[in-house]
Amino acid sequence: xxPIDLDLDENELELPSEPMxxxxxxxxxxxxxxxxxxxxxxxxxxxxxxxxxxYLHRGFEKMCERGTWTQVFPYVDRLNYVSPMLNNVGYxxxxxxMCDIEVPERCQWYRMILGELARISDHLxxxxxxxxxxxxxxxxxxxxxxxxxxxDILEEETGARLTHSFGRIGGMANPPTPxxxxxxxxxxxAILKIVEEGxxxxxxxxxxxDRLENIGKISGPDAIALSWTGPCxxxxxxxxxxxxAHPYLKYDEVDFDVPVGxxxxxxxxxxxxxxxxxxxxxxxxxxxxxxxxEGPVNVDDPxxxxxxxxxxxxxxxxxxxxxxxxxEGAKVPKGEVYSYTEGGNGELGYYLVSDGSGTPHRVRxxxxxxxxxxxxxxxINGAMLSDIVPTFGSLNMIGGECDH
Numbered sequence: 047x048x049p050i051d052l053d054l055d056e057n058e059l060e061l062p063s064e065p066m067x068x069x070x071x072x073x074x075x076x077x078x079x080x081x082x083x084x085x086x087x088x089x090x091x092x093x094x095x096x097x098x099x100x101y102l103h104r105g106f107e108k109m110c111e112r113g114t115w116t117q118v119f120p121y122v123d124r125l126n127y128v129s130p131m132l133n134n135v136g137y138x139x140x141x142x143x144m145c146d147i148e149v150p151e152r153c154q155w156y157r158m159i160l161g162e163l164a165r166i167s168d169h170l171x172x173x174x175x176x177x178x179x180x181x182x183x184x185x186x187x188x189x190x191x192x193x194x195x196x197x198d199i200l201e202e203e204t205g206a207r208l209t210h211s212f213g214r215i216g217g218m219a220n221p222p223t224p225x226x227x228x229x230x231x232x233x234x235x236a237i238l239k240i241v242e243e244g245x246x247x248x249x250x251x252x253x254x255x256d257r258l259e260n261i262g263k264i265s266g267p268d269a270i271a272l273s274w275t276g277p278c279x280x281x282x283x284x285x286x287x288x289x290x291a292h293p294y295l296k297y298d299e300v301d302f303d304v305p306v307g308x309x310x311x312x313x314x315x316x317x318x319x320x321x322x323x324x325x326x327x328x329x330x331x332x333x334x335x336x337x338x339x340e341g342p343v344n345v346d347d348p349x350x351x352x353x354x355x356x357x358x359x360x361x362x363x364x365x366x367x368x369x370x371x372x373x374e375g376a377k378v379p380k381g382e383v384y385s386y387t388e389g390g391n392g393e394l395g396y397y398l399v400s401d402g403s404g405t406p407h408r409v410r411x412x413x414x415x416x417x418x419x420x421x422x423x424x425x426i427n428g429a430m431l432s433d434i435v436p437t438f439g440s441l442n443m444i445g446g447e448c449d450h
Contacts, residue, residue: 065093068431072101076179076435080445081419083434090431095423099416102449110409114375115141115215118406123209125413125447128171129164129390131200133447134213139294140385140396141215144378147345153217154295155337159230160203160212162326162333166237167196168390168442169277169319169326176316176439177248180257185244192240195233202229215376216351217344227334234327241323258313262425262437265310272424273417276392277318278441282310288388300332315440350376375404382408391415391442413447 068085071077080102086094106125110118122137123130135157142149149157174189197207203223204210212219248254264274266282279286287304289297305321307314344351348367357364380402386395392414399408418441425437 063088070434076438078443078445080449081438081443083422085431087431092426092429092431092434095426097419097422099419099445099448102445104446104449106446106450107409107411111406114372114404115378115406116371116375118409119213120209120211122213123211125411126168126390126394126415126444127208127446128444129168130209131160131164131204131212132168132387132389132394134210135161135295136385136387136389136394137396138213138215139387140383140398141378143385144381144383144398144400145215145350145376146379147216147347147350149217149345150342151296152221152338152341153343155333156218156222156343157213158295158297158300158333159222159226159330159337160200162330163196163199163230165326165390166323167193167200169323170196170237170241172439172442173244173316173319176436177244177254179435179439180254182248182251182254185247188240188244192237195237199226199229199233202226214344214351216347217342221343222337227337230330230334234331238324238327241320245320255313257433257436258316258440259311260309261312261429261433262315262440263309263311264421264425268424269310269421272421274392274421276389276414276418277322278310278315278418279392280304281307281314281318283308288386288393292386294387296333296336297329299336300329302328312436312440377402377404378406384412386412389414391418391444391447394447411447411450413444413450415441415443415448419443419448 066087068087070083070085072079072082077083080099082098082101084096084098085092106121110121118137119134122133125133170189170193174186174193178186200210201207203226204212204219264282266284269279269282270284275286283306285304285306288294290304302325305318305325307318352371353364353367358368378400380400382397382399384395384397386393388394393412394414395412397410397412398406401407422438422441426434429437
């Protein structure tokens with residue numbers, strides 16, 4: 047039998063093929079159940095992608111317009127539910143801006159401590175889950191252990207581990223506990239040690255490095271054009287942080303740095319968040335040193351603050367004040383305002399409109415996740431199918447604030 051001649055042209059060996067269309071999500075663990083990506087694939091290479099949000103059906107803003115100004119706090123808790131205290135503080139500052147109220151100095155330091163604890167919790171969760179999605183389960187458990195230390199403090203202060211509803215217009219629900227400072231000073235070294243151990247395991251792992259370096263890259267100008275803020279923007283080398291650029295509370299009185307990346311890839315976003323954990327720890331320790339052990343936390347303004355419970359039980363004036371604030375809500379002056387703070391994922395803005403009643407006329411949130419998620423297609427087009435999971439994880443999309 048004569049041998050078969052396989053000396054063929056390269057074109058003759060290629061079979062005609064068509065791009066494969068694939069739905070990824072919303073019923074996919076890495077998509078949080080809230081995002082759908084319609085993919086066009088050539089083999090395992092992404093030719094085109096269409097990122098679709100909106101599967102959560104929150105209706106957050108309309109829910110806020112149904113209650114009093116104070117009753118909005120439980121709703122903002124459920125925006126970024128990994129760092130709800132930052133949402134509490136941001137909303138309280140927005141309403142106080144409308145009312146022309148400045149909270150006491152002790153309250154400002156207290157809000158900073160609780161807010162930075164929430165930021166640490168946010169970044170630990172994001173980086174831990176990102177590592178786990180690449181198969182590194184042990185660092186995830188370590189980072190969640192560190193997050194539990196943060197939640198222990200928040201539970202001691204607010205009574206709740208996750209959704210605190212602790213902010214108030216004109217102050218906070220309760221003053222700091224006597225154990226706050228000692229708990230922070232005890233937990234921070236342990237948290238930093240765990241972060242360092244996680245770094246030692248991940249940043250020397252060739253598989254982890256190869257899956258993150260030069261994957262999901264974006265330039266600074268492109269990120270700005272997409273309205274990116276927060277760690278994702280800073281990973282491109284743009285050092286924009288609301289706490290530095292437009293200081294609020296006491297951020298202009300503490301010493302901290304703004305970690306930035308170089309090329310805006312998945313690795314830079316991972317490293318920037320680790321750097322921010324360390325900076326948040328610096329801020330917390332300085333705030334603990336500066337916050338007074340005694341003094342008021344709430345403003346002395348009966349228009350927005352509930353009277354002491356003992357007075358409610360013993361005087362008719364306090365009973366009336368309590369009843370009107372609870373049933374009718376604080377009468378916020380007529381007008382509109384935009385107030386913004388540095389949330390866990392970037393600039394968290396509240397645009398509020400008041401008609402002078404005890405109920406918000408309009409509530410509009412500027413969630414940092416929304417513009418960041420719209421850039422996902424640019425990051426994954428041309429990459430491999432397996433690169434979607436770490437890239438999407440590095441953006442830290444939170445469905446609660448993205449879907450509204």
